[in-house]
Amino acid sequence: MKIAFTSQGTTPDAPMDPRFGRTAFLLVYDEESGQYEHCDNRQVEGVAHGAAVQTARRLFEMGAQVLVTGNGPGGNAASVLQRSGVQTFIGAGGMTVERAYAAWKSGKLQRFE
Amino acid sequence: MRVAIASGKGGTGKTTVSVNLADLLARHRPVVLADLDVEEPNSGLFVQAETVHEEAVHRMVPSWVADQCTFCGVCQEVCQFNALIETGSEVMVFRELCHSCYACSELCPVEALPMTPMKIGDLSHRRSGSLDLVQGCLDIGQEQAVPLIAHTLDYLGARFSKDTLILCDAPPGTACSMIEAVKDADFVLLVTEPTPFGLHDLKLAVETVRGLGRPCAVVINRHGLGNADVEAYCRQEGIPVAARLPHSREAAQCYARGQLIHPHVPEVAAQLEAVAGFIQRIEQEGAA
Numbered sequence: 591m592k593i594a595f596t597s598q599g600t601t602p603d604a605p606m607d608p609r610f611g612r613t614a615f616l617l618v619y620d621e622e623s624g625q626y627e628h629c630d631n632r633q634v635e636g637v638a639h640g641a642a643v644q645t646a647r648r649l650f651e652m653g654a655q656v657l658v659t660g661n662g663p664g665g666n667a668a669s670v671l672q673r674s675g676v677q678t679f680i681g682a683g684g685m686t687v688e689r690a691y692a693a694w695k696s697g698k699l700q701r702f703e
Numbered sequence: 704m705r706v707a708i709a710s711g712k713g714g715t716g717k718t719t720v721s722v723n724l725a726d727l728l729a730r731h732r733p734v735v736l737a738d739l740d741v742e743e744p745n746s747g748l749f750v751q752a753e754t755v756h757e758e759a760v761h762r763m764v765p766s767w768v769a770d771q772c773t774f775c776g777v778c779q780e781v782c783q784f785n786a787l788i789e790t791g792s793e794v795m796v797f798r799e800l801c802h803s804c805y806a807c808s809e810l811c812p813v814e815a816l817p818m819t820p821m822k823i824g825d826l827s828h829r830r831s832g833s834l835d836l837v838q839g840c841l842d843i844g845q846e847q848a849v850p851l852i853a854h855t856l857d858y859l860g861a862r863f864s865k866d867t868l869i870l871c872d873a874p875p876g877t878a879c880s881m882i883e884a885v886k887d888a889d890f891v892l893l894v895t896e897p898t899p900f901g902l903h904d905l906k907l908a909v910e911t912v913r914g915l916g917r918p919c920a921v922v923i924n925r926h927g928l929g930n931a932d933v934e935a936y937c938r939q940e941g942i943p944v945a946a947r948l949p950h951s952r953e954a955a956q957c958y959a960r961g962q963l964i965h966p967h968v969p970e971v972a973a974q975l976e977a978v979a980g981f982i983q984r985i986e987q988e989g990a991a
Contacts, residue, residue, distance in 0.1 A: 640785025640800045647779065647788055666797055674790035 593694065594618045594654035594676075595687045600628040606690050608660025608683030610667050611642030617687055618652045627652070642667030650674060658682050658694050662702050671702075678702040704986050705859075705869045707739075707888035709912070711904025713875035715894045716924035716948065719958060720978070721872040722749040723965045727975050728868065728982075729834035735869040737859055739884040741824060741839035741851045746872050748961050752831035760839070761820035762850040764798045765808050771815035778807035778816055787816075799846045824851045826858060835863075848880040856887070868982070877904075877911040885912060890985050891919040892945065892978070898929035902936060909942065922978060925950040945981040946974040 596613035597604045607613040616629040629648050634641040643666055649657065657676050660683025662668075671678050679699040682690035693699050708721045717740070725736035726749075738746040765778075765787070772794060778787045779794075786800035787807055798821055808816045824841040839855040841848055852874075859869055873884035885891055891912045895905040905921070912919045921937050926947035937944050948954070949970045957964040965972040 637785065640797065643785040643788050643797060643800070650789075650791065666800075670788055670790060670795060673793065673795060 591621045591656065592618055592652070592654040593621070593656040593658060593691065594649055594652060595682075595690055596657075596659040597628075597687050600630075602626055602688040602691075603686050606658075606660055606682050606685050606687060610657075610659045610661070610663040611645050613645060613659070616645070616648055616652060618654050619687075619691060640666070643670060646670045646674070649676065656694070658690050658699065660684075668702070704866065704889045704982075704989060705871060705887070706982060706985075707871045707873045707885045707891045707917075708894060709873035709881060709885055709891055709908060710875055710894045711877055711906070711908035711911075712895065712901050715875075715896050715901060716922075717872055717875070717894050718745055718749075719924065719954075719964065720892070720894050720922055720948070720975075721870055722746050723963055723971070724975050724978055725834055725870050726750075726963050727965055727972070728870075728979055729832060733833040733835070733867060735835040735837060735859065735863055735867055737855060737869055737871045738836070738838040739852050739855060739871050740874045741841045741848050741855070742874065742880070744838045744840050744872075747827075747829070747836060747838050749963055750829070750831060750834065750836050752829035752834070752836055754827065755830050755835070756826075756828040758826050759822050760824050760826055760851055760854050761822050762847075763803050763805070763818040764801045764821045765796055765816040766819045767794045767796055768815045768817065769793065771813050773813055773815075775812065777810055777812065781806045781810050802847070803850065823847070826851075826855055828858070828862070837862075848874065849883045852880060852883045856883075868986070877907050881908075882911065882915065885917060886915050888917055889989065890982070891917045892922050893919055894922045894924055895933055896925045896928060897923055897931070897933045899932070901929070902933050905933060906936070909940065920945040920981065922946050922948065924948045943981075946977040948974045 595617045596607045597615045597617045598607045657678045662680040680702045681700045708717050725734050728734045738744040784800050786797045808818045823845045829836045839851045874880040893908050895901040920943040927950040953968045954964045
């Protein structure tokens with residue numbers, strides 16, 4: 591399973607970014623290999639509209655099946671994520687990526703539907 | 704001649720000046736009042752008129768044809784507005800993000816994104832004596848005012864000759880919708896109030912109008928309120944002040960009742976006559 595996190599940095603000890611569309615980075619943990627890979631999403635800073643759609647495209651390119659984030663995606667992003675089959679979990683905004691992974695693994699995060 | 708009545712700050716009196724000036728001018732000559740503040744058009748509230756024409760206004764957006772699509776990804780690559788995304792099993796179109804540029808539709812190799820009309824609002828044309836009122840009204844939930852403003856301007860261009868005087872009540876601010884309403888005007892009247900906030904936004908509006916290469920003048924509304932900084936700024940920048948409408952309780956009462964102000968408040972009527980004279984001089988200069 592590949593799990594994507596919205597994060598403020600590129601390492602597992604980085605704080606989560608509570609935003610989806612305008613997250614600074616996407617950090618993807620591959621449970622099989624135990625490796626993290628990241629994608630720099632900061633170019634959405636200059637995007638006036640549709641940032642979440644752009645972020646969703648990067649997420650799909652990274653091949654994650656699960657998304658862990660903070661506040662929960664807005665309208666456009668929510669419909670894209672639902673239709674794409676990516677399972678979204680929210681409420682990890684105040685954690686580090688590692689802690690968010692542990693919280694998700696132990697079923698403590700809320701499913702966003 | 705087309706005169707745009709704009710402002711930086713909202714609530715300075717664009718509609719007050721537009722409807723009263725149009726009514727005053729229409730007593731002597733044909734005038735068109737165009738309400739281009741399509742997100743909240745309210746000029747019509749002050750004018751009782753007969754309907755001449757009504758139409759629904761559409762803009763073109765792509766619609767996805769599932770059977771045709773090969774998921775090649777071209778559409779989402781070329782879209783500059785993030786209005787399309789492939790989710791793996793479908794292409795989702797966000798119509799409110801689409802700017803109707805046709806890139807996805809034209810570049811789709813299998814014609815899976817034909818452009819189709821989407822209703823965005825209505826245009827109405829009403830007439831009362833020698834005053835024509837043309838108004839665009841954006842549908843609730845629509846986010847883009849520019850296509851409806853552009854359509855309303857096209858209607859004006861097709862319906863009225865170049866020497867007809869058209870007063871355009873523009874949207875507030877200095878964003879795309881204001882620019883659309885102002886960019887081809889022959890002259891811009893900037894309505895402001897003599898307050899620090901009024902001056903701040905007036906400066907932005909002047910910068911915008913100058914960037915568009917349009918000549919402008921200022922109308923100070925609620926004169927007597929605030930301070931003299933707007934006057935000083937206009938002097939320093941060489942911008943003519945066409946009129947100073949007094950800060951008047953009676954004027955506010957008329958407006959609140961949905962009445963025209965100039966028949967009831969002579970001081971306002973005198974200042975609007977000054978604006979009318981100012982516009983006539985510009986027309987004569989333009990014709991000469």
